[in-house]
Amino acid sequence: MGKPLIASVIAVSALTSSAALAAERTVTLTVNNMYCVDCPYIVKKSLESVPGVAKVAVSFKDKTATVTYDDSKADLKALTTATTNAGYPSAPQS
Numbered sequence: 001m002g003k004p005l006i007a008s009v010i011a012v013s014a015l016t017s018s019a020a021l022a023a024e025r026t027v028t029l030t031v032n033n034m035y036c037v038d039c040p041y042i043v044k045k046s047l048e049s050v051p052g053v054a055k056v057a058v059s060f061k062d063k064t065a066t067v068t069y070d071d072s073k074a075d076l077k078a079l080t081t082a083t084t085n086a087g088y089p090s091a092p093q094s
């Protein structure tokens with residue numbers, strides 16, 4: 001009876017430790033090819049389709065997208081790929 005209990009405790013701690021390592025991150029991307037007022041909507045929808053993205057704010061004026069995401073589910077490559085596939089290449093703002 002002791003061994004199953006120990007195995008359960010190990011399994012639960014492994015699950016909670018990976019969740020504890022996940023962090024919410026925010027990044028601002030410079031977005032190319034935004035030339036009309038409809039472009040920010042398309043960029044926003046492309047980023048929102050990435051699993052783990054919690055919030056997106058796109059600025060047509062500044063040609064940027066600020067994205068808040070769970071880094072255990074998404075990464076910069078997934079974000080930039082999403083905008084690029086929608087026709088709007090992006091990169092982290094330096």
